[in-house]
Amino acid sequence: MAEEKTGAKYVLRAIPDKCYEEAIEAKARGEMIGWSASNFPQEICTTLGIPVVYPESQAAQIAAKRGALPLLEHAEGDLGYSNDLCAYARISLAYADVGKCPGGERDMPLPDFVLCCNNICNCMMKWYENLGKQLGIPVIMIDVPYSNDYDIDGKRIAYVGAQFRAAIKQLEEITGKTWDEEKFQEVCRRSSECGRLWLEAASYTNYKPSPVNGFELFNHMAVATVARGREESVEAFRMLIDDYRSFVANNESNWHAPENHRIMFEGIACWPYLRATLTPLKEAGVNTTAMVYGPAFGITYNTFDEMVEAYCSVPNAVNLERSVELRKQVGAAGKIEGGLVHINRSCKMWSGFSPELARRVSADLNVPMVLFDGDQADPRNFSEAQYQTRVEGLVEIMDSARKGA
Amino acid sequence: MTAIESMLAAFEDVAANPHAQLQKHLDAGRRVIGVGPYYAPEELVYAAGAVPFGVWGCMGTPNEARKYFPPFYCSICQMTLEMGLTGKLDGLSGYMTTALCDTQRAASQNWRAGVGNDIPLIFVSQPQNRTADFGRAYVVESYAQVAHEVEECAHGIIDDENLGAAIQLYNEWRAAMREFVQLAGAHPAEVGVKGRLAVIASGYYMDKAEHLEKVRALNAELAATPASADGFKRVVLSGIFEDIPAITEMLDEMGYAVVADDLAKESRAFAMNVPEGEQPLQALADAWCALEGDSLLYDPEKLHVKSVVDVAKASQAQGVILLLAKFCDPEEFDAPLVKAACQEAGIPFLQIEIDQSTETYEQARTQLETFADIL
Numbered sequence: 001m002a003e004e005k006t007g008a009k010y011v012l013r014a015i016p017d018k019c020y021e022e023a024i025e026a027k028a029r030g031e032m033i034g035w036s037a038s039n040f041p042q043e044i045c046t047t048l049g050i051p052v053v054y055p056e057s058q059a060a061q062i063a064a065k066r067g068a069l070p071l072l073e074h075a076e077g078d079l080g081y082s083n084d085l086c087a088y089a090r091i092s093l094a095y096a097d098v099g100k101c102p103g104g105e106r107d108m109p110l111p112d113f114v115l116c117c118n119n120i121c122n123c124m125m126k127w128y129e130n131l132g133k134q135l136g137i138p139v140i141m142i143d144v145p146y147s148n149d150y151d152i153d154g155k156r157i158a159y160v161g162a163q164f165r166a167a168i169k170q171l172e173e174i175t176g177k178t179w180d181e182e183k184f185q186e187v188c189r190r191s192s193e194c195g196r197l198w199l200e201a202a203s204y205t206n207y208k209p210s211p212v213n214g215f216e217l218f219n220h221m222a223v224a225t226v227a228r229g230r231e232e233s234v235e236a237f238r239m240l241i242d243d244y245r246s247f248v249a250n251n252e253s254n255w256h257a258p259e260n261h262r263i264m265f266e267g268i269a270c271w272p273y274l275r276a277t278l279t280p281l282k283e284a285g286v287n288t289t290a291m292v293y294g295p296a297f298g299i300t301y302n303t304f305d306e307m308v309e310a311y312c313s314v315p316n317a318v319n320l321e322r323s324v325e326l327r328k329q330v331g332a333a334g335k336i337e338g339g340l341v342h343i344n345r346s347c348k349m350w351s352g353f354s355p356e357l358a359r360r361v362s363a364d365l366n367v368p369m370v371l372f373d374g375d376q377a378d379p380r381n382f383s384e385a386q387y388q389t390r391v392e393g394l395v396e397i398m399d400s401a402r403k404g405a
Numbered sequence: 406m407t408a409i410e411s412m413l414a415a416f417e418d419v420a421a422n423p424h425a426q427l428q429k430h431l432d433a434g435r436r437v438i439g440v441g442p443y444y445a446p447e448e449l450v451y452a453a454g455a456v457p458f459g460v461w462g463c464m465g466t467p468n469e470a471r472k473y474f475p476p477f478y479c480s481i482c483q484m485t486l487e488m489g490l491t492g493k494l495d496g497l498s499g500y501m502t503t504a505l506c507d508t509q510r511a512a513s514q515n516w517r518a519g520v521g522n523d524i525p526l527i528f529v530s531q532p533q534n535r536t537a538d539f540g541r542a543y544v545v546e547s548y549a550q551v552a553h554e555v556e557e558c559a560h561g562i563i564d565d566e567n568l569g570a571a572i573q574l575y576n577e578w579r580a581a582m583r584e585f586v587q588l589a590g591a592h593p594a595e596v597g598v599k600g601r602l603a604v605i606a607s608g609y610y611m612d613k614a615e616h617l618e619k620v621r622a623l624n625a626e627l628a629a630t631p632a633s634a635d636g637f638k639r640v641v642l643s644g645i646f647e648d649i650p651a652i653t654e655m656l657d658e659m660g661y662a663v664v665a666d667d668l669a670k671e672s673r674a675f676a677m678n679v680p681e682g683e684q685p686l687q688a689l690a691d692a693w694c695a696l697e698g699d700s701l702l703y704d705p706e707k708l709h710v711k712s713v714v715d716v717a718k719a720s721q722a723q724g725v726i727l728l729l730a731k732f733c734d735p736e737e738f739d740a741p742l743v744k745a746a747c748q749e750a751g752i753p754f755l756q757i758e759i760d761q762s763t764e765t766y767e768q769a770r771t772q773l774e775t776f777a778d779i780l
Contacts, residue, residue: 080741084477084732118533122507125533126738129705133742139705141534145543146510148517148528155546159532162539320514343475348734351475352511356518373475 008239009220015233016057016222020108023051027109032175035092035108035131037124038225038297039314040117040142043191043307044168046229047184048177052115053108054226055131058095059088061222063271063377067105071095072378087346087377089127096131113137113174115167119144119317121349138174140167144312150322152312161308188307191229192300197237198224199298204244205289206333210262211247213255214288215278217295218269224297260285261398264331266358266369267342267350268293272379273387280391286398290334292326316349323353324360331365337398339369340391345381368401370394409630412623413600419607423458424493426610430456431496436559438527439494440609441485441502442509442645443669443701444677445529446689448575449552450501451613452568453559459609460485460500461646461670462761463493473515479732480760481646482512489520499558501527501551505701506735527554533703535694544690552686568685575679578617582608582675584624586665590720593662594633599653601663605671606648637662638780641717643743644728645736646670649759651766652728659777665720667713668728673699700735710742714750723780724753726773731760753779 023033034045036052045052062068068091075081075090079097083090101107116128116139125141132139142163145156168179201220205212220240227233247253263281265288270277281288296315301307315323331339341358344351358369372390375381406414419426430437439460440447447457462484467474469490470483488494500520504510516526529551532543552563585604589596596604604623608616638661647653647668656663666672679692698708717725725747729740740756747754755776757769 080744082729082737082740085734085737089738122505122510123734123738125703126700126735129703129707130738130742132705133707141703141705143533143540143703145530145532145547146504146513148504148513148526148530155543159534159539159543162537163534166534166537166539320518345477348478348732349507349510352478352508353473353514353518355475356473356515 008236008243009216011232011236011239012220012223015227015230015236019226020053020106023053024109026051032112033109034113034115035111036115037117037120037128039119039311040115041164041307041311042229043184043187044164044171045115046187046191047180048168048171048175050171050175050177055092055095056088057222057225058106058108059091059377060269060271061106062091062101063087063379064274065103065105066272066379067101067103068272068377069379070102071098074098083378086121086123086127087375089123091377092127093130093134096134110135111137113140113171115140117142117144117311119311119314121316121347123348138170140170142167144317146317147312148319150319152309156312157305157308160312161305164308187229188301190231190234192302194228194230194233194237195224195298195300197234197241199295199300201237201240201244202295202298203333204241204248205287206335207248208262208335209253209259210255210287210289211244211253213253214265214291215274216254217291218274221294221297224294228297228299255287257282257287258285259287261337261395262287262289262335263394264288264290264327264334264336264339264361265293265342266291266327266339267344267354268347268376270342270374270382271377273374273382273384276382276384277374277387280388284391284395286391286395290330290336292330295330320353320356324357324364327357327361328364331361331367336365336367337401338367338394340394341369341371343371343373345373345375346377368394368397409595409623409626412619412626413596413603415619416607417600417603419610420603423610427458427496430458430612436498436561437496438555438558439497439500439524441500442481443503443505444531444674444693444696445501445503446548446551446693447501448568448571448679448689449548449555449563450559451571451574452563453555453561454567455498455555455559455561456612458497460488460494461609461648463488464650464761466762469519470515473519474511477732478511479506479508479730480762481730482508484761486512486515486519489516489524494524497524499525499527499555501529501555503529503531505531506733508732508734525554525558527551527558531693535696535702541690541694544693545687548686548689565685569681572679572685572688573681574613574617576681578608578613578620579675579677581617581620581624583672585620586672586675588624588627590639590662590664591632591634592627592630593637595627595630598656598661598663602647602653634662634664636660638777639664639721639723640780641665641667641713641720641722641725642728643667643713643725644669644759645730645733647728649728649761649766652757652759652769655766655770655773659773661773661777664722665716667716669699669701700739707739707742709739710746713743714746714752717747717752718750722752724755724776726776727754727756728759729756731758731763
């Protein structure tokens with residue numbers, strides 16, 4: 001009998017589809033739509049009722065469906081970009097040029113403006129500049145200077161907050177829509193609730209044994225990325241939590257393998273090789289019970305300044321010590337015995353201090369951390385053989401540690 | 406040896422031996438603070454009584470730095486960390502760096518992790534939204550914090566008087582460097598590519614006042630010498646830096662003349678002008694906010710791309726050579742646009758990938774030979 005497609009995972013899967021469909025319909029009606037960085041404050045566009053779609057999420061989906069290569073080759077060949085640049089950026093710039101996916105993996109309408117926020121990386125700034133130039137459309141940029149200090153200081157809050165307000169004005173001018181402060185408060189409340197629920201759902205991997213296949217979070221994070229301000233996202237995450245809660249109550253799990261070991265997966269997923277990165281883990285009974293990538297989109301706050309601070313505190317915007325602390329917290333909560341660190345050729349920001357981060361987490365939690373080479377979206381930068389060897393090595397060390405304990 | 410040759414030899418001696426220069430400052434009892442890329446407010450270091458000392462990596466292979474950086478990172482940052490980790494920067498009382506690209510962000514953290522308190526990091530945070538009041542307010546506050554850290558490292562107090570004097574000196578120095586770039590472009594027979602680079606590179610290691618005096622003397626000699634550009638292949642160098650000895654030698658050997666440049670370490674750095682007559686710290690902030698047309702800055706109009714063509718036209722260059730720093734995101738994003746803009750303007754364009762750890766440039770030789778034929 002076919003499985004009834006009404007469970008949380010199906011509801012969650014449908015939400016991003018709906019977002020993209022709405023944007024396509026809005027564009028067809030002649031409305032202006034935007035392309036937005038994943039960590040641009042979606043609260044602004046949701047309040048203004050401006051449809052936006054997300055190039056990072058699009059690139060990830062194209063890569064996951066094995067459609068990246070033709071676009072990467074277009075970016076490198078026809079457009080002349082170096083293959084050293086972020087694969088998301090190359091896919092996106094190529095898509096902006098050709099206007100469709102090679103196999104219809106995730107089509108979305110071309111934008112009338114782009115919304116950039118460089119809190120996750122500065123590559124974003126140059127990428128969006130070039131999109132703006134290539135398409136002849138305005139760029140709205142919220143600059144979040146990298147913090148060398150542990151805490152986000154007052155000058156950043158003032159600077160970034162002022163940019164939020166300036167972005168609202170720019171969008172009002174571009175789209176002719178009017179800001180509604182009351183609606184904004186409601187959107188913020190809902191977005192923050194959505195973020196809180198996403199974090200709560202993700203925290204179910206902390207149960208031992210975990211009721212959740214940790215890699216499943218890679219699938220569900222799309223909702224947290226592209227639809228944080230929607231009521232249906234809130235409801236969908238509640239459903240997901242209910243599912244996970246019932247798994248715990250009934251001693252069930254959607255990790256259909258032994259849970260011999262629990263690890264942290266550090267970094268962005270290898271989207272073209274999601275199955276290839278999961279399979280060796282599954283075969284060895286290694287569940288992923290900690291990560292910061294998925295939960296990173298669980299942005300919570302109570303006030304405007306706290307919202308600004310939250311966008312200044314996303315992973316990649318904070319310093320080494322805070323990054324380490326974040327991993328230690330999720331690692332300890334997930335009761336990890338080891339970790340896999342993705343040295344991601346596409347992400348200079350994330351991988352730039354990963355070796356030191358791994359050493360510190362390893363030393364402080366007394367668990368092995370193993371590095372492997374990969375890429376978030378360029379299929380040419382990953383070796384299944386190397387990955388398998390690294391996983392085997394990690395499992396051996398974890399086995400030895402357990403025997404010695 | 407002519408007067409010009411003798412002056413260039415002195416510059417070349419400094420440029421080739423930065424460590425000796427560092428030791429000279431230390432022997433003179435000066436405190437020295439390293440200054441990395443890009444557009445750092447080094448006037449603060451000078452005002453505090455310390456010597457700003459340029460640290461932009463060096464030729465070599467990163468070994469120790471590889472424990473911190475994966476391989477696919479800009480060689481300037483990797484080799485700077487290597488220098489810090491292997492004692493080549495011992496004697497510095499601090500290291501000032503900005504964070505305008507992702508590699509610099511990570512490099513700042515790797516520096517603190519690897520070098521630590523031996524050479525304290527002075528982290529300069531600069532806003533990319535520079536034209537609005539809130540951008541200016543951010544940089545004023547940020548530079549005030551930087552000033553405090555500089556004072557701690559330099560063991561000196563920065564006040565309006567010494568900072569004002571430093572700004573004046575730096576403005577004069579940058580003006581002299583702009584003049585030198587023009588004069589060198591007109592006198593390639595006297596100042597080859599190597600000599601031109603030595604004059605510029607030495608400015609990163611010498612006391613600015615001393616360097617200014619020597620550059621002015623050289624400029625005077627060049628101004629009194631008839632132009633000698635005939636027969637040379639007049640090009641603009643674009644990119645971050647050009648200090649790759651093999652490339653320099655090839656350019657000289659093949660009769661290239663650098664008539665102007667769009668290099669972050671050279672003319673883009675000399676372009677800054679700090680307003681005089683206002684509160685000095687605010688003036689430094691204004692200078693930052695006024696920067697534009699640069700791959701490292703938020704540049705939605707892509708003025709940088711246009712500026713390369715403008716520089717080439719203004720200097721009557723026959724071609725543009727982009728020395729593309731390997732793994733440099735900001736430059737790699739602009740590169741296809743710069744190429745297209747040059748082609749549209751009918752300016753021959755050549756792109757050569759460089760980094761401080763590449764040992765052979767034979768492919769570049771072929772590219773430069775072919776390009777010379779085209780010109």
